[in-house]
Amino acid sequence: MVNQATKAPLLAVNNLNIRFPSVHGAVHAVRDVSFTMGREKVAIVGESGSGKSQTGRAILGLSPGQVSADSLIFDGIDLQRLSSKAYREIRGKRISMVMQDPKYSLNPVMSIGKQMIEACQIQMKVSKKQALARCMQMLEAVRIRQPQRVFKAYPHEVSGGMGQRIMIAMMLLSSPDLLIADEPTSALDVTVQLQILAIMDDLVQDTGMGLILISHDLPLVASFCDRILVMYAGRIVEELDASKLDQAQHPYTRGLLSCLPSHATKGQPLATLERQDSWLDEALENRGLRV
Amino acid sequence: MTDHQEQAVIAVKDLAIYFGRGEHQVKAVDQVSFAIPPRQSFGLVGESGSGKSTILRALAGLDHVDQGQLLLDGEPLQIKRTKAFYKKVQMVFQDPYASLHPRHTVDKILAEPLAIHGFKDIEQRIIKVMDQVALPHKFRFRYPHQLSGGQRQRVAIARALILEPEILLLDEPTSALDVSIQAEVLNLLNRLRAELSLTYVLVSHDLAVVSYMCERVAVMQQGKLVELLQVDQDGKTYPKQAYTKQLNLASQGYDRARIEQFIDHD
Ligand SMILES: Nc1ncnc2c1ncn2[C@@H]1O[C@H](COP(=O)(O)OP(=O)(O)OP(=O)(O)O)[C@@H](O)[C@H]1O
Ligand SMILES: Nc1ncnc2c1ncn2[C@@H]1O[C@H](COP(=O)(O)OP(=O)(O)OP(=O)(O)O)[C@@H](O)[C@H]1O
Numbered sequence: 001m002v003n004q005a006t007k008a009p010l011l012a013v014n015n016l017n018i019r020f021p022s023v024h025g026a027v028h029a030v031r032d033v034s035f036t037m038g039r040e041k042v043a044i045v046g047e048s049g050s051g052k053s054q055t056g057r058a059i060l061g062l063s064p065g066q067v068s069a070d071s072l073i074f075d076g077i078d079l080q081r082l083s084s085k086a087y088r089e090i091r092g093k094r095i096s097m098v099m100q101d102p103k104y105s106l107n108p109v110m111s112i113g114k115q116m117i118e119a120c121q122i123q124m125k126v127s128k129k130q131a132l133a134r135c136m137q138m139l140e141a142v143r144i145r146q147p148q149r150v151f152k153a154y155p156h157e158v159s160g161g162m163g164q165r166i167m168i169a170m171m172l173l174s175s176p177d178l179l180i181a182d183e184p185t186s187a188l189d190v191t192v193q194l195q196i197l198a199i200m201d202d203l204v205q206d207t208g209m210g211l212i213l214i215s216h217d218l219p220l221v222a223s224f225c226d227r228i229l230v231m232y233a234g235r236i237v238e239e240l241d242a243s244k245l246d247q248a249q250h251p252y253t254r255g256l257l258s259c260l261p262s263h264a265t266k267g268q269p270l271a272t273l274e275r276q277d278s279w280l281d282e283a284l285e286n287r288g289l290r291v
Numbered sequence: 292m293t294d295h296q297e298q299a300v301i302a303v304k305d306l307a308i309y310f311g312r313g314e315h316q317v318k319a320v321d322q323v324s325f326a327i328p329p330r331q332s333f334g335l336v337g338e339s340g341s342g343k344s345t346i347l348r349a350l351a352g353l354d355h356v357d358q359g360q361l362l363l364d365g366e367p368l369q370i371k372r373t374k375a376f377y378k379k380v381q382m383v384f385q386d387p388y389a390s391l392h393p394r395h396t397v398d399k400i401l402a403e404p405l406a407i408h409g410f411k412d413i414e415q416r417i418i419k420v421m422d423q424v425a426l427p428h429k430f431r432f433r434y435p436h437q438l439s440g441g442q443r444q445r446v447a448i449a450r451a452l453i454l455e456p457e458i459l460l461l462d463e464p465t466s467a468l469d470v471s472i473q474a475e476v477l478n479l480l481n482r483l484r485a486e487l488s489l490t491y492v493l494v495s496h497d498l499a500v501v502s503y504m505c506e507r508v509a510v511m512q513q514g515k516l517v518e519l520l521q522v523d524q525d526g527k528t529y530p531k532q533a534y535t536k537q538l539n540l541a542s543q544g545y546d547r548a549r550i551e552q553f554i555d556h557d
């Protein structure tokens with residue numbers, strides 16, 4: 001499934017595992033996750049708690065858990081061998097991540113403008129004036145109505161969706177090679193949501209950025225992304241072309257599709273999932289592995 | 292709408308809420324009125340930054356009111372909300388992480404409202420509510436940062452439900468959840484509404500969720516209520532305003548050509 005067989009992939013993740021040791025026994029949050037991607041749009045969907053965010057954070061070298069992998073290669077760079085200084089050079093510049101809790105990732109006691117300028121200067125090594133212009137440009141690009149006001153505001157003074165857009169603007173300041181966007185538009189009205197996705201789409205088309213989009217919105221990722229990875233209980237249980245979501249084979253993926261509210265379901269309870277332990281083993285067999 | 296006014300559980304009359312002053316003043320809520328009869332599920336949708344959360348926060352007594360009135364069971368709400376108010380009205384916040392105390396375990400987060408309101412059967416209620424929101428018991432002694440986004444949101448919903456309120460103010464309650472958990476939470480909310488005769492105000496950007504859950508939907512844009520929609524039995528709405536029609540179109544998925552045609556409704 002390497003989509004650009006001739007070129008080296010942008011990102012190759014090989015048997016990633018993340019564990020959280022605790023007094024009640026270890027939580028094995030991510031189990032043998034492997035995937036390869038080029039400069040394309042890859043969606044990660046899946047159950048809450050299935051390890052999507054932790055996978056993203058591990059690529060950025062920011063997982064709080066115990067991370068191990070056979071290899072984690074970004075654009076020919078072995079991420080596991082990077083010094084923390086070298087990682088800082090990559091993080092935020094070449095690989096950026098929009099976190100799932102946007103407001104939580106902003107500093108509550110610093111104005112939004114100050115944070116943006118600081119991030120911009122670190123990422124791009126430009127003057128304050130150039131940074132200011134770039135920040136304003138990005139706030140407008142993400143359709144913030146009054147960029148001047150928002151620039152002076154503190155995080156608690158903006159709405160949920162504005163917070164998300166500010167984070168997206170910050171992560172795109174320096175045109176990264178890989179953007180990991182964790183539920184980046186979940187608090188946005190649908191119109192703005194599509195407009196923001198269009199910005200990311202342009203970056204993929206024009207600058208060759210790779211995008212990992214973590215999302216719960218199956219119809220949306222099916223219409224937007226190139227490929228979909230489905231995670232369940234820490235594993236990738238299915239890998240699909242986005243246009244073929246309706247042909248999904250795994251019972252978990254098929255179950256997800258039947259849970260969506262629609263016209264047809266008004267007044268009736270929604271279908272829910274009966275989760276089965278056997279799904280874990282099937283997943284391994286599908287990928288040609290033995291349990 | 293005026294004919295609902297007498298028996299409405301919640302009425303919002305000419306509500307205006309402003310932030311800041313001078314050229315950067317925001318009319319977060321600009322002359323909004325609606326009334327919600329008992330046991331109705333009332334949806335609020337619309338543009339990001341259009342004042343939906345501000346309305347909910349004002350109802351919950353967490354934001355100031357510049358003009359207009361908020362009525363509960365026909366009685367104007369006082370600025371300082373009473374303990375009885377919070378027994379009756381509970382809110383689920385949009386940002387579950389910010390609203391959960393980072394140094395409290397799930398157990399403590401759930402026990403606290405029970406203690407404040409003098410409940411005795413704390414243990415049973417915690418177990419019951421964790422089951423209701425499909426949160427496995429093993430999470431009971433974890434801290435919020437040790438949970439995934441969806442798990443945190445279920446804690447937030449559980450905390451609101453645990454006092455068995457009559458009115459729930461729900462701000463994007465399922466936007467952090469995967470669709471299977473979303474289905475469980477929506478089914479739970481519907482079941483509780485039927486069993487306990489609850490009234491909901493539900494903010495969501497997901498039009499499919501709102502039309503599945505609600506009988507009426509208010510569409511907000513830049514602080515104003517631009518349209519009040521009736522949801523028919525098949526979950527369909529018939530919008531007249533251009534802004535609402537565009538929202539409906541946008542909810543049909545990513546289509547580059549369509550996006551280019553979106554206009555900003557200023
Ligand atoms: N610091 C931690 N300590 C212990 N367990 C943790 C910690 N952080 C995360 N986990 C667990 O790791 C698992 C994976 O979490 P992750 O945040 O990756 O889920 P997710 O797929 O992003 O879910 P969601 O869709 O709900 O955001 C979860 O079960 C979570 O409870
Ligand atoms: N404490 C505050 N100080 C200053 N401005 C505020 C404050 N709270 C809200 N606002 C402003 O009021 C407007 C409405 O915000 P609100 O949070 O109600 O929007 P919303 O409709 O919930 O949006 P979203 O869908 O993005 O969550 C925004 O422009 C926001 O910046």
Ligand SMILES: [Mg+2]
Nearest residue numbers: 053100439440
């Ligand atoms: Mg997550």
Ligand SMILES: [Mg+2]
Nearest residue numbers: 159160344385
């Ligand atoms: Mg809001």
